[in-house]
Amino acid sequence: MIMEEKTNNVAIDGPAGTGKSTVSKLLAKKLGFLMFDTGATYRAVSYGCIECKTDLTDEAACTEIARKVTVEINKESGEQRVFFDGKDCTPYIRSPEVTKAVSQVATKPAVRSVMVNLQKATTACGGFVAEGRDIGTVVFPNAKCKFYLDASLEIRTQRRLKQMQEDATYQLSSSSTPKEPTEKEIADLRETIALRDEADKKRAVGPLVAAPDAIVIDTGSFTIDQTVEELYKICVTKLDIKSE
Numbered sequence: 001m002i003m004e005e006k007t008n009n010v011a012i013d014g015p016a017g018t019g020k021s022t023v024s025k026l027l028a029k030k031l032g033f034l035m036f037d038t039g040a041t042y043r044a045v046s047y048g049c050i051e052c053k054t055d056l057t058d059e060a061a062c063t064e065i066a067r068k069v070t071v072e073i074n075k076e077s078g079e080q081r082v083f084f085d086g087k088d089c090t091p092y093i094r095s096p097e098v099t100k101a102v103s104q105v106a107t108k109p110a111v112r113s114v115m116v117n118l119q120k121a122t123t124a125c126g127g128f129v130a131e132g133r134d135i136g137t138v139v140f141p142n143a144k145c146k147f148y149l150d151a152s153l154e155i156r157t158q159r160r161l162k163q164m165q166e167d168a169t170y171q172l173s174s175s176s177t178p179k180e181p182t183e184k185e186i187a188d189l190r191e192t193i194a195l196r197d198e199a200d201k202k203r204a205v206g207p208l209v210a211a212p213d214a215i216v217i218d219t220g221s222f223t224i225d226q227t228v229e230e231l232y233k234i235c236v237t238k239l240d241i242k243s244e
């Protein structure tokens with residue numbers, strides 16, 4: 001069955017550390033929409049591959065894993081959970097091992113096709129702010145509101161460090177307890193982000209790129225609140241919503 005895409009979904013794309021998830025969460029709340037972190041679905045595939053000791057170069061095997069990933073977004077609380085083979089793997093998807101494997105898994109066209117179908121089905125009723133890499137280009141090609149958030153590598157590294165220090169699910173190494181990062185850890189993190197950006201931008205299917213009709217915002221010069229306010233104003237106009 002082909003579903004008509006609802007044009008009131010909001011697309012937010014951009015590289016790691018641009019504040020996409022925080023901005024998406026706050027924007028969704030302000031609009032009375034639900035937020036969808038699509039990266040979590042690719043992370044769940046990556047988690048499944050690690051659990052099943054799947055060869056990450058084997059596209060067919062990774063795709064079988066992808067078919068066992070499901071997602072739930074609670075309509076009341078907005079909380080999102082991802083499952084692999086019925087098991088809630090949400091607490092494990094931000095581990096360094098999963099992060100390392102995810103770009104490789106996300107490069108595979110057949111895996112992406114399964115994920116894009118899952119993402120489209122999840123948001124079919126409209127009223128979602130979804131963030132990822134190919135939302136404006138592939139998942140919501142007809143959305144009226146598309147944004148591409150960017151910032152320099154240095155700013156993004158600093159933001160991700162802060163996130164790691166504040167959120168126990170983001171850790172510098174699998175065994176680490178929260179502590180001040182060393183220079184080497186910061187340099188490694190910067191390199192990991194740069195490599196992941198490059199892999200995301202270079203892949204043939206669903207690469208990280210601003211949709212031609214996306215509004216590009218450099219979040220390096222804005223606070224989170226200013227960014228949300230800017231996006232909100234545009235959404236209100238484009239979606240013809242009554243402002244708060």
Ligand code: CDP
Pocket residue numbers: 015016017038039040042043102103106131132133134135196200
């Ligand atoms: O939060 P962070 O920026 O670290 O990444 P994420 O949004 O959790 O996404 C993790 C990875 O999933 C990305 O580096 C991409 O390789 C992949 N991804 C994708 O290919 N397409 C999406 N729509 C979302 C994520």
